[in-house]
Structures are given as C-alpha cells and as structure tokens.
Amino acid sequence: MTATTCFTLKYKDKASSARQGEVATPHGTFQTPAFMPVGTQATVKALTPEELQSIGSEIVLANTYHLYLRPGHETIEKLGGLHKFMNWEGPILTDSGGFQIYSLSKLCKTSEEGVNFRSHLSGSPIFLSPEEAISIQRALGTDIIMCLDTCIPYPCPYQETREATRLTSRWAGRCKEAKETNHQLLFGIIQGGMYSDLRMMSAEEILEIGFDGYALGGLSVGEPKDLMLQMAEKTIPLIPENYPRYIMGVGTPEDIIECVWRGVDMFDCVLPTRNARNGMLFTSSGPVVIKNSRYKDDAAPLDENCGCYTCRHYSRAYLRHLYVSRELLSYRLNTIHNLHYFLKLMTEIREAIRKGAFAEYRRKFYKQKEENE
Amino acid sequence: MTATTCFTLKYKDKASSARQGEVATPHGTFQTPAFMPVGTQATVKALTPEELQSIGSEIVLANTYHLYLRPGHETIEKLGGLHKFMNWEGPILTDSGGFQIYSLSKLCKTSEEGVNFRSHLSGSPIFLSPEEAISIQRALGTDIIMCLDTCIPYPCPYQETREATRLTSRWAGRCKEAKETNHQLLFGIIQGGMYSDLRMMSAEEILEIGFDGYALGGLSVGEPKDLMLQMAEKTIPLIPENYPRYIMGVGTPEDIIECVWRGVDMFDCVLPTRNARNGMLFTSSGPVVIKNSRYKDDAAPLDENCGCYTCRHYSRAYLRHLYVSRELLSYRLNTIHNLHYFLKLMTEIREAIRKGAFAEYRRKFYKQKEENE
Numbered sequence: 001m002t003a004t005t006c007f008t009l010k011y012k013d014k015a016s017s018a019r020q021g022e023v024a025t026p027h028g029t030f031q032t033p034a035f036m037p038v039g040t041q042a043t044v045k046a047l048t049p050e051e052l053q054s055i056g057s058e059i060v061l062a063n064t065y066h067l068y069l070r071p072g073h074e075t076i077e078k079l080g081g082l083h084k085f086m087n088w089e090g091p092i093l094t095d096s097g098g099f100q101i102y103s104l105s106k107l108c109k110t111s112e113e114g115v116n117f118r119s120h121l122s123g124s125p126i127f128l129s130p131e132e133a134i135s136i137q138r139a140l141g142t143d144i145i146m147c148l149d150t151c152i153p154y155p156c157p158y159q160e161t162r163e164a165t166r167l168t169s170r171w172a173g174r175c176k177e178a179k180e181t182n183h184q185l186l187f188g189i190i191q192g193g194m195y196s197d198l199r200m201m202s203a204e205e206i207l208e209i210g211f212d213g214y215a216l217g218g219l220s221v222g223e224p225k226d227l228m229l230q231m232a233e234k235t236i237p238l239i240p241e242n243y244p245r246y247i248m249g250v251g252t253p254e255d256i257i258e259c260v261w262r263g264v265d266m267f268d269c270v271l272p273t274r275n276a277r278n279g280m281l282f283t284s285s286g287p288v289v290i291k292n293s294r295y296k297d298d299a300a301p302l303d304e305n306c307g308c309y310t311c312r313h314y315s316r317a318y319l320r321h322l323y324v325s326r327e328l329l330s331y332r333l334n335t336i337h338n339l340h341y342f343l344k345l346m347t348e349i350r351e352a353i354r355k356g357a358f359a360e361y362r363r364k365f366y367k368q369k370e371e372n373e
Numbered sequence: 374m375t376a377t378t379c380f381t382l383k384y385k386d387k388a389s390s391a392r393q394g395e396v397a398t399p400h401g402t403f404q405t406p407a408f409m410p411v412g413t414q415a416t417v418k419a420l421t422p423e424e425l426q427s428i429g430s431e432i433v434l435a436n437t438y439h440l441y442l443r444p445g446h447e448t449i450e451k452l453g454g455l456h457k458f459m460n461w462e463g464p465i466l467t468d469s470g471g472f473q474i475y476s477l478s479k480l481c482k483t484s485e486e487g488v489n490f491r492s493h494l495s496g497s498p499i500f501l502s503p504e505e506a507i508s509i510q511r512a513l514g515t516d517i518i519m520c521l522d523t524c525i526p527y528p529c530p531y532q533e534t535r536e537a538t539r540l541t542s543r544w545a546g547r548c549k550e551a552k553e554t555n556h557q558l559l560f561g562i563i564q565g566g567m568y569s570d571l572r573m574m575s576a577e578e579i580l581e582i583g584f585d586g587y588a589l590g591g592l593s594v595g596e597p598k599d600l601m602l603q604m605a606e607k608t609i610p611l612i613p614e615n616y617p618r619y620i621m622g623v624g625t626p627e628d629i630i631e632c633v634w635r636g637v638d639m640f641d642c643v644l645p646t647r648n649a650r651n652g653m654l655f656t657s658s659g660p661v662v663i664k665n666s667r668y669k670d671d672a673a674p675l676d677e678n679c680g681c682y683t684c685r686h687y688s689r690a691y692l693r694h695l696y697v698s699r700e701l702l703s704y705r706l707n708t709i710h711n712l713h714y715f716l717k718l719m720t721e722i723r724e725a726i727r728k729g730a731f732a733e734y735r736r737k738f739y740k741q742k743e744e745n746e
Contacts, residue, residue: 011582041694041695041700042691042694043695043700043701043702045700045701045702046701046702046705048702060605070694070697070698071669071690071693071694075670075690078670078672079670079672079690079691080672084692085688085690085691085694087687087691088688178693209664245671268452274730296444296448297448297451297452297453299452299453309421313460314456314460315452317444317448317452317458318415318452318458318459318460318555319413320444321414321443321444321458322414322416325414326441327414327416327418328416328418328419328705329416329418329419329420329421330702331701332419332421332701332705
C-alpha cells in the first residue's frame with residue numbers, strides 16, 4: 001500500500017511511462033501532465049488571470065528570487081499573500097530562487113551555510129540560506145514551494161558536480177526542517193549534473209529525506225537533448241509513482257512529449273511567453289516569425305487550426321503590423337496564442353493518455369513536425 | 374426647418390450651450406458628448422476592442438498619418454478596411470494627418486498644392502495633397518473622415534495665421550470635391566489660430582463649403598486655457614445646431630466640461646492613455662502618481678469610487694509593483710482605469726444634461742477638485 005500524497009494517479013499508459021493524474025493543493029487541484037506558465041514578477045507578462053484561466057492554465061509559477069527583491073516577501077505577506085496580490089485564485093508554485101541567483105545575480109558565492117550574491121537590481125549584497133528560502137516562500141503563501149538548490153555550469157567537472165549535488169542534499173534536509181507545519185507542499189530537487197551515477201545518488205538522498213513531490217533541476221541548461229532525456233530516464237523511475245514529478249525549465253513541445261513519455265508530470269518554461277514577445281509563434285504548421293514581410297498582406301489567421309482569441313479575431317497581417325510597430329497589444333496577442341498552443345498540447349496529451357493512445361499521439365506529432373519542415 | 378444630418382439633438386441644457394445627442398455613422402451611432410480613445414496605429418495601446426467596449430467606448434480615433442506610413446492604406450484596404458483589420462466593429466474617426474505631419478515629420482513644407490514632408494519612420498520624402506488625404510481615408514473605410522488642414526506654430530503672427538487659414542479653406546473645398554459619394558461622413562476643420570476674427574472667418578468659409586460635421590483644429594497647442602475657450606466660444610455658435618461639433622485634441626476633464634458647456638459634442642485626446650503608460654492616474658480624489666513609494670504597501674484600490682476592472686481586482690501596491698517592474702500588465706491596467714475615468718465622466722455629463730442638471734454637475738466637479746487640492 002502506498003502512502004496518501006498530493007498526487008492521484010488516474011491513468012497509466014501501457015506503451016510508456018506516461019501517466020495522467022492530478023495534484024491537490026491548498027488552492028485547488030490541477031491535472032497532469034501540466035504546463036505552468038511563468039509569472040516571474042507576480043504576473044504572466046501582458047496577461048490577466050482571467051485570460052490565463054480562459055486559455056486553460058490551472059497553475060502558474062512565480063519566481064521567489066524576483067519577488068524577494070521586489071516588492072519583497074514581507075510586503076506581499078502584509079497584503080494577504082501572493083494569490084491576493086496578483087489576483088490569481090488557483091495553485092501557484094514558487095521556485096526557491098537557486099537558479100535565478102545563479103543565472104541573474106553577480107558575484108554569486110556558495111558556502112555550506114547558503115549563498116551570497118548581489119541583487120541584479122540594486123547591486124546590494126544579499127545572503128540567502130535554505131531556511132530563508134523556505135521562510136520567504138511561506139510568506140508568499142504559495143501552494144508548492146521548492147527547496148533551495150545549488151546550480152552548476154554546463155559542462156561541469158565530475159568532482160565539482162558531486163560536491164554541489166551533496167550540498168543540495170544537505171540543504172534539502174535543512175529546508176524540510178525549516179518548513180512549518182502548514183498546508184504548503186514542499187518539493188525536493190534532484191540534481192547531479194550530467195552524470196547518471198550522481199543523478200541516482202541525488203535521487204536516493206532526496207527521496208530519503210522525503211518530500212511532497214520531486215523535481216529534476218539543472219537540466220535544459222545547454223546540454224544536448226539526448227543527454228537531458230538520459231538523465232530524466234535514469235532518475236524518474238526512482239521516484240515512487242504516487243508522487244508528482246516535475247522537470248524544471250523544460251521545454252519545447254518535443255521535450256514535453258518525450259518527458260511525459262518518461263513519466264514526468266509537471267513542466268514550466270519561459271519559451272512560449274518569451275518567444276511570443278520576440279514574435280516567434282508556435283503553430284500547427286510549424287513556427288512563424290511574425291515580422292517576416294511575407295505576412296504583410298496575409299489575411300489568414302496565424303493558425304487555421306487554433307481556436308485561441310488571437311486566431312479567432314486577427315489576421316497575420318495585423319499581428320505583423322502590431323509587432324513591427326512595437327505595439328503593446330502585440331505582446332499580449334502573441335502570448336495568448338503561444339500559451340494556448342502549449343496548454344492545448346497538454347490537454348491533448350492528457351486525453352491521449354486517458355484513451356490509451358499516447359504512443360499514437362506522439363507518432364502523429366512527429367509526423368506533423370516532419371511535414372512542416 | 375433644418376436639414377437632416379448625421380446628428381440628432383436630444384436634449385438642450387437651459388443654463389448653458391451644452392447638449393446631448395447622437396451621431397449616426399455607417400457602423401452605428403454614438404452618444405454625445407463623446408470622448409474618443411486614441412488608437413493611433415490601429416490599436417488603443419494595450420487594450421483589445423472587447424475591453425474598450427466594456428469600459429464604455431462607442432467610437433475610437435485612428436491616425437491616418439501613421440497608418441498611411443505603416444502598414445499602408447492599400448494594405449488595410451486589401452484586408453477589408455480598418456474595422457476588420459483592428460477588429461473594431463463600432464464607429465471609427467480618422468484624422469487627416471495634417472497635425473501629425475506638422476508635429477512628427479521632418480522638413481515639412483506646405484504649398485498651395487499640398488504638403489511635402491519626410492516620414493518620421495524611414496526619412497523618405499512624401500507628398501500629400503488634400504485629395505490624397507481623402508483617398509487614403511476612403512481606403513481605410515472609416516466612418517468619419519477629416520479634411521486635410523494646415524497647422525501653424527503657437528504663437529504665430531497674424532498674417533501667417535491668416536494665410537494658413539485661407540489655405541485650409543481652399544484645401545477643404547478640394548477635399549469635399551475629392552470625396553466620393555459613399556457613406557463616409559466628412560468633417561471640415563475650422564482653423565484661425567488664436568485670432569477671433571480669423572476663427573470667425575474660417576468658420577464662415579468652412580460652413581459655406583458644407584460638411585457633415587465641423588471640427589475646431591489648432592487648439593490645445595500650448596496656449597493658455599482661457600484663450601482656447603475664448604476661441605471655442607467665438608466659433609461654436611456659428612455652427613448650426615443640427616451638426617456635430619468636434620474639438621480636436623482636447624483635453625483634460627476640466628477642458629471637456631468647459632467645452633461641453635460651450636456646446637462641443639466630440640473630443641479626443643491622448644491624455645488618459647499616455648498618462649496611464651506614464652503611471653499618472655486619474656481618480657475621484659485627484660491624480661495619483663503610482664510609482665510613489667507611499668503606495669508600496671497600500672492594499673486599497675486605486676480609486677474607492679471606481680468600478681473599473683483594475684480597481685475591482687488590484688491594490689495600489691500591486692499597480693505600483695507592476696509599474697516599477699515595467700511589466701506589460703501595468704500599461705494595460707492603468708489604461709483601463711484612465712479610459713474608464715474619462716468615459717464615465719462622459720456618461721455622467723450626458724446624464725446631467727438629460728436631467729437638466731449640468732450646471733449642478735459642473736459646480737460639484739469643481740468643488741470636488743478644490744477639495745482634492
């Protein structure tokens with residue numbers, strides 16, 4: 001008999017490790033496999049919560065690092081927590097800030113105790129411990145909170161990776177200790193760089209501590225796709241099936257399908273939203289670079305097969321005009337479309353798993369992709 | 374008996390020249406006094422047409438100059454006209470481009486034939502005649518189109534003003550000649566700078582040609598408010614009461630109330646939308662500069678007395694956070710609020726006129742303003 005967890009497994013694919021389930025959080029449940037739009041600064045750029053909901057988003061991600069620097073977790077706590085602050089009533093996951101400290105801040109220095117860095121906004125020195133990362137996320141009041149992990153460059157020598165991975169485990173233990181008895185779900189992060197044995201060692205250590213869910217960190221950092229999938233393959237099976245599995249910062253539609261195939265439940269990535277703002281749009285007939293002059297007089301919708309607000313009301317010509325004119329509406333319409341594309345993909349994946357047709361869905365996906373090329 | 378025009382006068386204020394009516398256009402009627410949000414490049418910055426409608430906008434304005442340069446009127450025509458292009462089904466007014474050529478482009482040179490200038494985008498030389506201005510607006514397919522007028526600096530010597538005013542009249546005649554027999558409404562523009570006698574001369578000449586409505590141009594260009602109102606006062610009574618009267622580029626809430634008092638029906642101004650993007654917000658208790666640190670922890674809505682989407686869902690603290698973080702949602706939420714403020718003002722003005730209580734409304738408006746200071 002397996003313990004009761006936040007995760008309910010509903011369907012298991014026969015041909016693969018894919019599964020369909022749901023995660024229960026203090027602000028409601030969400031269906032998995034799930035894609036979490038990124039709302040870095042307490043807003044998914046350009047969209048309202050109502051829009052996010054209407055395009056099928058059940059959970060959003062926010063960045064602890066950004067909110068800690070501005071407006072400050074104490075401010076958000078005083079105002080009733082992040083849900084109220086940003087007017088989003090559904091589940092929110094916050095990362096711990098580990099990756100942002102590593103990628104955005106200056107003079108980042110990791111010690112046993114925690115990490116010293118300088119704010120990318122003010123330049124002022126800041127010290128963050130695993131305990132503090134938990135305390136900040138408690139103040140934010142989000143539903144799923146993450147352990148503080150250490151980040152390493154890619155590529156990274158074996159010994160250095162091993163040390164960082166072990167430190168991540170020690171910090172994970174401190175995070176669990178620090179967490180108050182409340183309804184927040186705390187996820188552990190499995191590291192180990194690009195070394196299978198370190199990934200497995202990390203999984204063992206993190207599982208030993210015991211969390212509400214498990215994430216794979218330190219992937220999609222520039223390594224070849226095969227290597228990323230290999231790391232996932234080695235690690236995912238070690239996580240008991242009654243826990244949600246989250247792969248951080250992944251990825252493209254293909255990455256998502258391949259990780260779902262391997263048993264991953266949760267994803268987040270800036271790709272749909274960032275690409276939208278750069279005029280790079282996902283469509284059923286392949287990528288569209290909307291500023292391309294070929295769309296100047298194009299009366300067709302961005303994607304004939306898409307039912308999103310943007311495709312129902314606007315032509316490629318208008319989207320191109322807004323983009324080249326740097327109009328604010330451009331970012332918004334593009335973001336609606338790209339997020340709708342990702343969230344529809346997740347809906348289709350879930351349906352396929354429920355129908356026992358995920359292998360077929362995956363095959364068709366690649367066939368379509370080939371035809372588009 | 375007066376001729377049938379696009380304007381239906383419904384209520385006349387007893388205490389002032391204010392009136393309430395409606396203007397019939399090919400894309401529906403709108404109530405006056407009306408404020409037209411400015412959608413320069415075929416979009417009211419950051420908002421969708423559905424949002425505009427939901428905050429009470431019945432007509433929008435677009436800029437012929439901008440659309441002529443990008444994406445080009447022929448492109449818009451090919452795509453089915455401006456309404457379809459921008460997904461706005463209600464009335465649209467386009468200005469002629471005269472003011473934008475004068476204020477935005479370089480090396481602007483006016484001759485009897487038309488105006489030579491350089492595109493503010495590409496620097497390429499362009500010639501625009503009154504006939505061409507009409508032809509461009511025909512291609513855009515908008516509901517109310519404007520004559521090409523000449524613009525002068527403020528202050529401007531009498532003789533120069535007189536010459537520019539007379540040229541505007543000759544161009545107005547050519548515009549009327551050039552207009553095809555279609556359903557578009559063509560408005561004449563009364564100029565005359567800051568000289569009462571030239572304003573009256575211009576009104577006489579423009580009225581003599583005969584248009585579907587009449588606008589006052591060349592006001593709100595830096596002159597003292599008293600002078601602007603004085604010019605309006607001299608000119609408005611010369612326009613027969615069965616024609617709509619439009620004062621271009623005006624103005625602040627006070628300007629609007631004073632011009633309505635003097636019999637003006639239509640307004641447009643970038644003030645609410647531009648100020649919104651600069652974090653300057655109109656509220657019932659006076660202006661709010663949202664970046665001010667005093668709002669950092671302020672859980673109250675921007676305006677307790679406002680029912681707009683922004684005020685119903687967000688705190689001042691969140692609006693401040695979005696603004697200082699330069700988030701796209703900031704421009705959108707601020708724009709919704711400011712436009713709602715202006716459109717609610719117009720609704721209240723119309724109601725007050727209908728109830729015969731406009732003088733009372735105006736008195737209260739100034740009392741409130743005094744209390745806010």
